[in-house]
């Protein structure tokens with residue numbers, strides 16, 4: 001079998017790239033290790049930059065997002081017992097973010113791919129990219145005990161942090177940058193109206209908390225928890241009590257509790273693998289980089305990688321130009337590192353670290369106080385939060 005671009009992974013990166021390429025007549029096959037239901041069952045973040053929304057529009061998958069997504073023109077920082085609003089729109093010439101779950105983005109992209117009759121092989125085992133340093137790469141995989149080979153022009157490694165693409169590159173060709181944070185996020189989804197109409201990021205001496213949402217009737221909340229904590233140790237009651245203790249009184253009083261239907265703990269890390277291109281293999285999204293969720297950048301960074309790679313492949317197929325694919329890694333990484341810095345900074349400013357102590361807590365409060373009272377500092381946060389230019 002032959003196709004133009006083999007895409008490994010049917011997360012948002014792989015599906016979005018596939019849809020954009022389909023729009024210019026480039027054929028793709030997606031190889032996905034998990035089942036469709038498994039991919040759709042993963043709960044991830046849900047804040048889209050305007051540039052991400054525009055790319056989804058270009059791919060023709062923004063109708064439901066526009067109908068059901070919630071445009072937000074501000075966020076609040078909670079500290080010192082009260083909320084301090086950052087007016088994102090006023091500080092960024094009217095830009096905003098859209099609250100729409102990644103699961104829904106994935107769903108819309110899968111439906112679109114199905115409707116176009118494009119091939120996705122789910123439950124593909126032992127997916128392996130081959131000969132990507134030559135002009136004739138190919139991928140192999142097993143399905144129902146039968147081995148398959150697909151020859152192609154390019155391979156896009158959209159297979160996430162644990163994928164095979166990055167692991168297929170010789171270690172000597174990769175430079176890894178990594179930072180682990182000594183805590184996790186315990187997240188809860190509940191069918192209850194959100195405590196506030198916008199997101200609230202709280203710095204508290206008991207630890208960080210975040211009030212987010214998926215819709216006007218579904219809330220997503222997080223509390224910072226110790227590294228190694230187990231989800232079984234957190235009953236719903238314990239979670240709601242801890243969340244409310246970390247919020248200003250008025251916000252805590254607005255928390256509507258209910259039984260959770262998803263509860264999980266995620267570790268926090270920053271990770272970057274350089275470069276993002278090896279001959280005819282490209283790393284895209286979580287396969288190349290991970291950010292802690294504090295800045296809501298993971299999905300948006302995946303979309304910006306896709307945007308650069310799509311532009312490069314479009315020029316290759318339309319004009320036989322290699323310039324765009326040659327520049328992919330450098331362009332993508334320039335934007336990645338700015339988001340890595342922003343996510344690290346938000347994480348550092350808002351969480352309680354083992355060595356934060358009373359001094360560190362006062363420094364954080366001073367930084368937050370400066371941030372919300374200085375237009376220059378608020379603008380720096382706002383322009384990063386809504387998304388830096390491409």
Ligand code: APR
Nearest residue numbers: 009011012013032033127159160163164285286298299302
């Ligand atoms: N073979 C085939 N598919 C694989 C393999 C493999 N060896 N390993 C992983 N995959 C699949 C996973 O099952 C998953 O469906 O690749 C997909 C990767 O999807 P994501 O992890 O969602 O990564 P990406 O598409 O880059 O999306 C980035 O997801 O993790 C969040 O914060 C992140 O929001 C960001 C977004």
Ligand code: PHB
Nearest residue numbers: 045046212293294295296
């Ligand atoms: C979420 O809604 O899951 C979410 C929102 C904002 C973040 C992280 C996660 O910064």
